[in-house]
Amino acid sequence: xxxxxxxxxxxxxxxxxxxxxxxxxxxxxxxxxxxxxxxxxxxxxxxxxxxxxxxxxxxxxxxxxxxxxxxxxxxxxxxxxxxxxxxxxxxxxxxxxxxxxxxxxxxxxxxxxxxxxxxxxxxxxxxxxxxxxxxxxxxxxxxxxxxxxxxxxxxxxxxxxxxxxxxxxxxxxxxxxxxxxxxxxxxxxxxxxxxxxxxxxxxxxxxxxxxxxxxxxxxxxxxxxxxxxxxxxxxxxxxxxxxxxxxxxxxxxxxxxxxxxxxxxxxxxxxxxxxxxxxxxxxxxxxxxxxxxxxxxxxxxxxxxxxxxxxxxxxxxxxxxxxxxxxxxxxxxxxxxxxxxxxxxxxxxxxxxxxxxxxxxxxxxxxxxxxxxxxxxxxxxxxxxxxxxxxxxxxxxxxxxxxxxxxxxxxxxxxxxxxxxxxxxxxxxxxxxxxxxxxxxxxxxxxxxxxxxxxxxxxxxxxxxxxxxxxxxxxxxxxxxxxxxxxxxxxxxxxxxxxxxxxxxxxxxxxxxxxxxxxxxxxxxxxxxxxxxxxxxxxxxxxxxxxxxxxxxxxxxxxxxxxxxxxxxxxxxxxxxxxxxxxxxxxxxxxxxxxxxxxxxxxxxxxxxxxxxxxxxxxxxxxxxxxxxxxxxxxxxxxxxxxxxxxxxxxxxxxxxxxxxxxxxxxxxxxxxxxxxxxxxxxxxxxxxxxxxxxxxxxxxxxxxxxxxxxxxxxxxxxxxxxxxxxxxxxxxxxxxxxxxxxxxxxxxxxxxxxxxxxxxxxxxxxxxxxxxxxxxxxxxxxxxxxxxxxxxxxxxxxxxxxxxxxxxxxxxxxxxxxxxxxxxxxxxxxxxxxxxxxxxxxxxxxxxxxxxxxxxxxxxxxxxxxxxxxxxxxxxxxxxxxxxxxxxxxxxxxxxxxxxxxxxxxxxxxxxxxxxxxxxxxxx
Numbered sequence: 024x025x026x027x028x029x030x031x032x033x034x035x036x037x038x039x040x041x042x043x044x045x046x047x048x049x050x051x052x053x054x055x056x057x058x059x060x061x062x063x064x065x066x067x068x069x070x071x072x073x074x075x076x077x078x079x080x081x082x083x084x085x086x087x088x089x090x091x092x093x094x095x096x097x098x099x100x101x102x103x104x105x106x107x108x109x110x111x112x113x114x115x116x117x118x119x120x121x122x123x124x125x126x127x128x129x130x131x132x133x134x135x136x137x138x139x140x141x142x143x144x145x146x147x148x149x150x151x152x153x154x155x156x157x158x159x160x161x162x163x164x165x166x167x168x169x170x171x172x173x174x175x176x177x178x179x180x181x182x183x184x185x186x187x188x189x190x191x192x193x194x195x196x197x198x199x200x201x202x203x204x205x206x207x208x209x210x211x212x213x214x215x216x217x218x219x220x221x222x223x224x225x226x227x228x229x230x231x232x233x234x235x236x237x238x239x240x241x242x243x244x245x246x247x248x249x250x251x252x253x254x255x256x257x258x259x260x261x262x263x264x265x266x267x268x269x270x271x272x273x274x275x276x277x278x279x280x281x282x283x284x285x286x287x288x289x290x291x292x293x294x295x296x297x298x299x300x301x302x303x304x305x306x307x308x309x310x311x312x313x314x315x316x317x318x319x320x321x322x323x324x325x326x327x328x329x330x331x332x333x334x335x336x337x338x339x340x341x342x343x344x345x346x347x348x349x350x351x352x353x354x355x356x357x358x359x360x361x362x363x364x365x366x367x368x369x370x371x372x373x374x375x376x377x378x379x380x381x382x383x384x385x386x387x388x389x390x391x392x393x394x395x396x397x398x399x400x401x402x403x404x405x406x407x408x409x410x411x412x413x414x415x416x417x418x419x420x421x422x423x424x425x426x427x428x429x430x431x432x433x434x435x436x437x438x439x440x441x442x443x444x445x446x447x448x449x450x451x452x453x454x455x456x457x458x459x460x461x462x463x464x465x466x467x468x469x470x471x472x473x474x475x476x477x478x479x480x481x482x483x484x485x486x487x488x489x490x491x492x493x494x495x496x497x498x499x500x501x502x503x504x505x506x507x508x509x510x511x512x513x514x515x516x517x518x519x520x521x522x523x524x525x526x527x528x529x530x531x532x533x534x535x536x537x538x539x540x541x542x543x544x545x546x547x548x549x550x551x552x553x554x555x556x557x558x559x560x561x562x563x564x565x566x567x568x569x570x571x572x573x574x575x576x577x578x579x580x581x582x583x584x585x586x587x588x589x590x591x592x593x594x595x596x597x598x599x600x601x602x603x604x605x606x607x608x609x610x611x612x613x614x615x616x617x618x619x620x621x622x623x624x625x626x627x628x629x630x631x632x633x634x635x636x637x638x639x640x641x642x643x644x645x646x647x648x649x650x651x652x653x654x655x656x657x658x659x660x661x662x663x664x665x666x667x668x669x670x671x672x673x674x675x676x677x678x679x680x681x682x683x684x685x686x687x688x689x690x691x692x693x694x695x696x697x698x699x700x701x702x703x704x705x706x707x708x709x710x711x712x713x714x715x716x717x718x719x720x721x722x723x724x725x726x727x728x729x730x731x732x733x734x735x736x737x738x739x740x741x742x743x744x745x746x747x748x749x750x751x752x753x754x755x756x757x758x759x760x761x762x763x764x765x766x767x768x769x770x771x772x773x774x775x776x777x778x779x780x781x782x783x784x785x786x787x788x789x790x791x792x793x794x795x796x797x798x799x800x801x802x803x804x805x806x807x808x809x810x811x812x813x814x815x816x817x818x819x820x821x822x823x824x825x826x827x828x829x830x831x832x833x834x835x836x837x838x839x840x841x842x843x844x845x846x847x848x849x850x851x852x853x854x855x856x857x858x859x860x861x862x863x864x865x866x867x868x869x870x871x872x873x874x875x876x877x878x879x880x881x882x883x884x885x886x887x888x889x890x891x892x893x894x895x896x897x898x899x900x901x902x903x904x905x906x907x908x909x910x911x912x913x914x915x916x917x918x919x920x921x922x923x924x925x926x927x928x929x930x931x932x933x934x935x936x937x938x939x940x941x942x943x944x945x946x947x948x
Contacts, residue, residue: 204713466508
């Protein structure tokens with residue numbers, strides 16, 4: 024059974040809906056549905072889709088295209104076995120990819136010429152294994168010579184669809200158009216499915232990323248009870264020295280000193296500077312192991328420094344005995360206790376630093392706010408490093424050579440000029456860009472790191488600076504500063520380095536999380552867009568009339584973009600370039616001065632203003648005005664309340680000139696997210712509008728075909744009735760003379776004959792007057808249509824040949840009527856050739872301005888010279904049966920209707936005849 028174009032359009036709509044339902048499943052499901060639907064559309068035997076990946080080459084900007092073997096889809100499924108190992112993409116697939124159009128049609132592989140690359144289609148392994156005799160290859164997507172940002176992105180989806188038959192197949196225009204529309208829709212569906220799959224992949228990766236942070240450095244540890252140890256030490260010192268007053272002054276970070284005194288119970292006093300003279304001398308006099316101070320009152324004090332890794336971090340002091348011998352014993356006891364305390368501090372401080380590092384790691388697992396993380400790193404580093412007085416941390420948002428560090432957090436700063444967030448010293452820039460850690464003890468000439476304004480204002484004498492790096496990326500720098508000379512031993516440097524590394528990780532984590540959050544938010548928005556677009560696409564794919572499609576698009580967009588007060592689809596007249604808004608749009612687009620009811624709104628662009636819609640159509644780019652007053656040079660105001668606009672071009676495979684326009688009464692109503700949504704809707708809208716337009720046009724063509732067929736039937740009836748009606752009068756007169764007694768019956772017969780004459784006249788008027796619609800048509804198209812109409816009458820022994828110098832030219836005619844005239848000439852030529860003779864019919868189209876001459880020449884029985892004009896008379900025929908075309912009489916009448924002429928150009932009885940149809944190239948009014 025032969026399918027009509029209406030059947031193709033209905034099947035196409037069903038196929039689009041079926042494919043659209045698979046978008047949310049997987050890319051493979053979409054591809055499997057595409058090949059199944061493609062076979063069903065055109066009753067093909069099998070179909071295969073190959074997806075192509077673009078892989079950038081290492082040298083230059085060229086790319087290599089290769090198959091994605093994991094997504095090859097075929098229908099029926101068993102065909103995959105033959106298609107799973109495709110040949111090089113330089114073969115048949117490349118032939119389809121590099122075609123000027125988007126489709127290649129091969130109706131018989133046996134007779135198909137060798138491809139430009141030397142491949143013989145019939146020798147293809149897949150074609151031989153599956154016994155393929157004919158196929159259509161369609162490119163899904165566009166070729167680009169530049170490599171994509173990555174190997175495979177959703178926006179670069181490229182595939183080739185092969186629809187195959189196992190017998191030679193004459194691919195009709197309807198089949199080719201249907202497959203082209205389906206391939207365009209399938210490409211959009213494939214892109215959407217890949218984008219959705221990409222979203223799911225990113226979400227899975229983001230969850231794994233968060234799990235990684237949540238499990239980093241989950242360790243446990245115990246901290247020494249320092250105050251309990253201090254109490255024990257002071258009690259031991261009191262017992263061994265017999266001193267009435269004993270205290271320990273301990274250096275804390277950021278310039279603080281804590282004084283522990285053994286009174287009745289352990290008391291703690293915090294001071295920001297050293298008050299006791301004995302403490303000052305003990306810590307600052309590096310030349311003495313024991314310091315001694317005698318007050319004016321005669322009271323004596325002994326002080327011993329507690330040295331950890333070469334740095335004085337505490338002072339153990341007692342009220343000394345007046346006896347010299349007893350003071351010597353006290354000195355020895357204090358020195359021993361100081362050495363013991365040095366070990367205690369080391370055992371306390373190093374684990375405490377590790378605990379602080381562990382706590383930083385815990386915070387990294389659950390907090391990604393940058394400022395909070397930087398503050399935590401600095402504060403914990405200060406608590407861990409007893410000697411440090413000032414810590415400053417600088418960060419950058421990205422790893423770029425010209426990035427400038429910003430102050431992230433600082434502790435211990437006293438000078439007001441150093442507390443500004445924009446303060447960045449030259450040493451900071453040097454350390455960040457050099458990427459090399461620096462330190463100076465403050466002794467001798469080793470002062471390069473502290474010779475800057477910051478250190479001078481803060482009284483810094485020693486410093487260690489570390490660039491913040493992780494995995495080769497730079498994130499800032501961190502400084503540990505000391506107001507006393509300081510010796511940096513290896514263990515301490517390793518700890519400082521670890522805190523700097525944690526700071527780098529903190530910045531990287533916060534930055535990565537920030538990027539991840541943006542990406543997740545973007546993915547969530549895109550997923551919502553996909554759902555929205557899919558809902559709108561499902562709605563518009565059910566409509567078959569252009570107005571219904573327009574209404575469905577605008578209704579769906581209005582629901583999803585509620586800030587749009589007015590919206591419409593603007594079309595551009597290709598001849599006048601005027602902008603047109605059809606009546607159905609005016610349900611959603613309330614203009615200040617509406618056109619008459621049922622009429623479109625026409626906006627002239629003759630003044631040079633194209634409006635936002637005209638610009639979007641011309642440039643094929645989305646346009647957005649947040650404030651129409653700033654677009655005064657191009658704005659066309661048909662709605663006075665409009666303040667913001669957005670227009671998205673509707674791109675179609677046939678190049679439709681239209682744009683989707685939204686307007687709002689408030690400024691800044693639309694954003695980039697609205698653009699992305701509307702661009703995706705526009706892709707589906709283009710296919711839906713094109714499909715509906717094709718469906719509607721096909722309905723009109725079939726209605727016109729029905730009228731033409733009815734006219735042919737009417738012409739045949741007139742052709743057969745005319746001789747009968749013409750002779751009926753003479754028959755009636757003879758009957759009256761022979762049978763005078765039958766006058767009543769003859770009168771009834773006369774009335775019936777009159778009615779037959781009336782019907783015949785009306786049919787003749789219909790043939791020559793009704794349905795006359797002249798329009799430009801290519802001559803070769805006209806001739807091929809006539810050949811198709813006459814093919815049922817062509818014997819296989821008759822060969823037809825087309826010649827001429829104007830086959831590609833256009834002529835103004837009613838295509839259907841002139842095709843019927845030529846069909847009549849061809850059928851007459853076919854029937855004039857004796858069955859035992861090898862037939863040869865030549866159609867020759869020649870230009871003879873201002874006319875086109877169409878000759879139909881055969882090698883049949885010919886026409887006698889005296890009958891050259893007689894054959895065009897009404898009622899003349901050589902046929903033995905009724906209803907046989909429209910007759911030469913009506914053929915000449917239709918030629919005259921076109922201001923042309925039909926005649927016998929030449930004929931030799933027994934050898935053939937040549938008829939000439941002369942038509943003006945431009946039909947006169």
